[in-house]
Amino acid sequence: MIGAHQLVLDNVRVLLGTMGCLCFVGPNLKEAYALLEKEKPDAAILDPQLPDSSPVEILEALHTIALRPQGHVIVLTREQDDSQLLNVVEAYSLPKVPVDVLLQELWPCLDSLLHSKIARRRVKHSARLVFDSFLQPLADGVRSAQTLDHRLLYESGDVMVDLLLEPPRDSQRIKLVGQILDPTKPGSRLHSAPVVLQGKTEPIEVATTNELGEFQFDFDPRPHLRLEIGVKENHWLSIELPDPEGASTK
Numbered sequence: 001m002i003g004a005h006q007l008v009l010d011n012v013r014v015l016l017g018t019m020g021c022l023c024f025v026g027p028n029l030k031e032a033y034a035l036l037e038k039e040k041p042d043a044a045i046l047d048p049q050l051p052d053s054s055p056v057e058i059l060e061a062l063h064t065i066a067l068r069p070q071g072h073v074i075v076l077t078r079e080q081d082d083s084q085l086l087n088v089v090e091a092y093s094l095p096k097v098p099v100d101v102l103l104q105e106l107w108p109c110l111d112s113l114l115h116s117k118i119a120r121r122r123v124k125h126s127a128r129l130v131f132d133s134f135l136q137p138l139a140d141g142v143r144s145a146q147t148l149d150h151r152l153l154y155e156s157g158d159v160m161v162d163l164l165l166e167p168p169r170d171s172q173r174i175k176l177v178g179q180i181l182d183p184t185k186p187g188s189r190l191h192s193a194p195v196v197l198q199g200k201t202e203p204i205e206v207a208t209t210n211e212l213g214e215f216q217f218d219f220d221p222r223p224h225l226r227l228e229i230g231v232k233e234n235h236w237l238s239i240e241l242p243d244p245e246g247a248s249t250k
Helices: 006-018 029-039 055-066 083-091 099-115 244-248
Strands: 044-046 073-077 096-098 123-126 128-132 150-156 159-166 174-181 194-198 203-208 214-219 226-232 235-240
Touching: 006 099, 029 055, 044 055, 055 073, 055 083, 055 203, 073 083, 073 099, 083 226, 096 099, 150 235, 159 226, 159 235, 174 226, 194 214, 203 214
Parallel strands: 044 073, 073 096, 123 235
Antiparallel strands: 128 150, 150 159, 159 174, 174 214, 194 203, 194 226, 226 235
């Protein structure tokens, strides 16, 4: 159990006890992460109203926990929860239990999650590259070009992803700035979509798009990187990023 006010926590403990479950409590994110690594629980129940944690930290925690191998997470919700949090919960297809009906819904929700024969998983769709600035011809009279930013455009169905990779400079780190939009709906952006910078074997960083559908990362160059973007419930786009050589020189 991660977070929760005392009354909610007491109710959860009673319910889990009647189910024969052992409950560990992480009252804050630091202790919760330590418990997740040490105890490796079968499931986590997250109350987003964590003390001493900013909304950004709570969203990062939600990403981190949802990406764990077992992926068994239940999120407690309230009427006043903001849309950004709920959009991320929906993208990961995480079950939600309203706090005001906790006693009626937590038990069947947790029982179903732990004993379901069909594991929840993120359905991924590869996005198609439709524009690459490094493949465009040079202007007449230009024999070579200096190191340039790398512009890429991908599409999958009605969704387009615009990326800008800035080459390493003094810090030798690459900056990636992206925006997600639906060209069939003028002005439409994907707000609060989860974005994961994925390495060969594990996630490296996570982000959430702002109200304009924008996101950014700053990372060390390495091969085998891709972006995974939750565009709607259980529907993710996978985008292979160019190797560091292609991201920094032409």
